Each structure stands twice: as structure tokens, then as C-alpha cells.
Amino acid sequence: MPKKISYSFEFFPPSSPEGIKNSKDTRQQLSAFKPEFYSVTFGAGGSTRDLTLETVLEIKQEGFNAVPHISGISSTKAEIKTLLDLYQQHNIKHLVVLRGDVPHGAVSRGEFKHANELVSFIRQETNDYFHIEVGAYPEYHPEAVSSQTDIQNFKNKVDAGANSAITQFFFNADAYFRFMDECLIADINIPIVPGVMPIYNIKQLARFASNCGAEIPRWLRIKLESYGDDLLSLRSYGVDVVSELCETLIEWDVPSLHFYTLNQAGIITRIIQNIEGT
Numbered sequence: 180m181p182k183k184i185s186y187s188f189e190f191f192p193p194s195s196p197e198g199i200k201n202s203k204d205t206r207q208q209l210s211a212f213k214p215e216f217y218s219v220t221f222g223a224g225g226s227t228r229d230l231t232l233e234t235v236l237e238i239k240q241e242g243f244n245a246v247p248h249i250s251g252i253s254s255t256k257a258e259i260k261t262l263l264d265l266y267q268q269h270n271i272k273h274l275v276v277l278r279g280d281v282p283h284g285a286v287s288r289g290e291f292k293h294a295n296e297l298v299s300f301i302r303q304e305t306n307d308y309f310h311i312e313v314g315a316y317p318e319y320h321p322e323a324v325s326s327q328t329d330i331q332n333f334k335n336k337v338d339a340g341a342n343s344a345i346t347q348f349f350f351n352a353d354a355y356f357r358f359m360d361e362c363l364i365a366d367i368n369i370p371i372v373p374g375v376m377p378i379y380n381i382k383q384l385a386r387f388a389s390n391c392g393a394e395i396p397r398w399l400r401i402k403l404e405s406y407g408d409d410l411l412s413l414r415s416y417g418v419d420v421v422s423e424l425c426e427t428l429i430e431w432d433v434p435s436l437h438f439y440t441l442n443q444a445g446i447i448t449r450i451i452q453n454i455e456g457t
């Protein structure tokens with residue numbers, strides 16, 4: 180009998196009418212799995228501030244739990260406070276809090292250098308109103324100076340008031356297990372939910388991986404490349420690989436799984452059907 184597990188699903192805020200309809204359809208399909216929440220990303224430097232809010236309100240209206248991401252880079256304290264007020268007015272009680280990627284060029288970095296400062300600010304302004312999730316990196320963040328400092332910086336976010344974390348995607352379950360061991364040693368005791376990336380195509384996956392420091396193992400990359408333009412076979416193989424990864428994580432008793440949906444339901448549906456044996 181497969182273990183029962185809960186899910187959450189991440190969306191980016193769509194801007195076109197087709198994109199809006201497509202993500203709504205995707206949420207309806209994924210609702211079959213009774214997700215804990217749908218989260219909505221926050222564009223670099225606040226570039227999707229309004230769209231993120233609109234999408235979050237739409238999700239709420241559809242009757243689901245909506246969780247906005249919020250990133251501090253390039254923002255002022257006043258801007259973040261305004262956003263927090265808006266979320267409170269709309270009875271949003273759960274956030275994914277990030278630093279955001281450092282902008283290129285002569286763009287202001289704003290008043291929050293690292294995510295722990297943003298977590299502290301949110302706690303200072305709103306006490307325990309929000310459940311705060313933060314990002315975690317089993318294969319370490321691309322800017323990590325060392326494994327020890329990366330874990331310490333993660334702990335700083337927890338000490339600042341984070342309730343739980345979602346990881347960057349990974350394909351190597353051992354990286355997650357070892358990261359969890361390190362967290363235990365560092366006295367980090369919050370739930371750390373694996374972030375799961377479905378495989379849609381190799382170019383896109385390689386771009387994501389190189390931007391966020393996640394590793395595509397050599398065996399997986401070579402196999403995926405061997406499918407060339409045969410996306411159907413590549414996706415089918417990807418579903419098998421990611422389903423097995425999820426099964427390994429579930430065996431290990433992870434608290435939940437968070438899927439990076441890219442606003443699509445089909446492949447994730449197949450993965451969850453595999454892991455639930457339905």
C-alpha cells in the first residue's frame with residue numbers, strides 16, 4: 180500500500196488571457212490531488228508584484244489555498260510593508276520568502292541583502308501572522324562559499340523565524356538525505372520539503388539547472404540528449420526517473436512534495452499516479 184503524502188504546486192503568474200486560462204485549467208486538474216496550497220512566484224526585483232497578487236487572489240477565489248512568493252532584492256522596506264499589508268487585508272497567511280536573484284547592472288539592490296533579513300522584517304512587522312517558508316539548497320546555493328556557511332546561512336533564516344522550507348530541485352536523492360543530516364547536526368528542525376522538477380525538455384532543464392546550481396547527473400543528461408527531438412519519449416523517460424525519485428523520498432518519510440509545475444498538469448499527473456499506484 181503506497182504511503183499517503185501531501186503535495187503543493189508552484190505556478191508563475193501568467194500575463195496573457197490564454198496563459199491565465201491555461202493555469203486555471205492546470206489548477207483544476209491538479210486539484211484532484213487535494214494540494215495543501217498553490218504557490219505563485221515573484222518576478223526578479225518585484226517585476227511581477229501586481230501579477231503575483233492578481234494570481235493569488237484568483238486562486239483564492241477558486242477556493243484553494245494561495246501562497247505568494249515574495250523576494251527582498253531591489254525592494255525597500257516601505258514597498259515590502261505595503262505588500263504585507265495587502266496580503267493581510269486579503270487574509271493571506273502563508274508566504275514563501277526569498278532573497279531573489281541579484282540583478283545585473285546598475286540596478287539598486289534595495290534594503291534586503293539576504294533572505295534572513297526579509298524574514299526578520301516580516302516577523303518584526305507582523306509577528307506570527309504569516310507561516311513563512313524559505314528556500315533550501317541540498318546541492319548548495321550557487322553562491323555558497325562553503326557547505327558550512329551555506330548551512331549556517333540557512334540556519335539564520337530559521338532563527339529569524341522561518342517555519343518550514345522548500346528545496347531547490349535535485350535529481351540525486353542522496354544530496355537531500357545528506358543535507359538533512361547536516362541540518363540535524365546544525366540543530367535545524369523545521370520541515371524541509373523537497374522541490375520536484377518534472378522533465379519537459381533538456382534545453383530548458385539545463386538552463387534552469389545552470390542558473391540555480393542544481394546538478395543534472397551525467398547518466399541522465401546523456402540519456403535525455405539521446406532522445407533528440409523525440410519529446411514524447413524524453414518525457415516518458417523523465418516521468419519514470421522523477422517518479423522513482425519521489426518514491427525514494429516518500430520511503431524516507433519526507434513531509435510533503437512541492438512540484439514546480441511551469442503551469443502544466445499533464446506530466447505531474449502521470450508522476451503522482453505512478454507514486455500513488457493509481
Ligand code: FAD
Pocket residue numbers: 219220221222223224248249250275276277278279280281292293294295313314315320321322323324328329330332333336345346347374391
Ligand atoms: P538567501 O537565503 O539569502 O541565500 C542566498 C545566498 O547568500 C546563499 O549562498 C547563502 O549562503 C548566502 N547568504 C545568506 N545570508 C548571507 C549573509 N548574511 N552573508 C553572506 N552570505 C549570505 N526567485 C525569485 O526571484 N522569485 C521566486 O518566486 C522564487 N521562488 C523560489 C522558490 C524556491 C522554493 C526556491 C528554492 C528558490 C526560489 N527563487 C525565487 C530563487 C531564489 O530567489 C534564488 O535561489 C536566490 O539566489 C536565493 O534566494 P534565497 O532566499 O535562498 O537567498
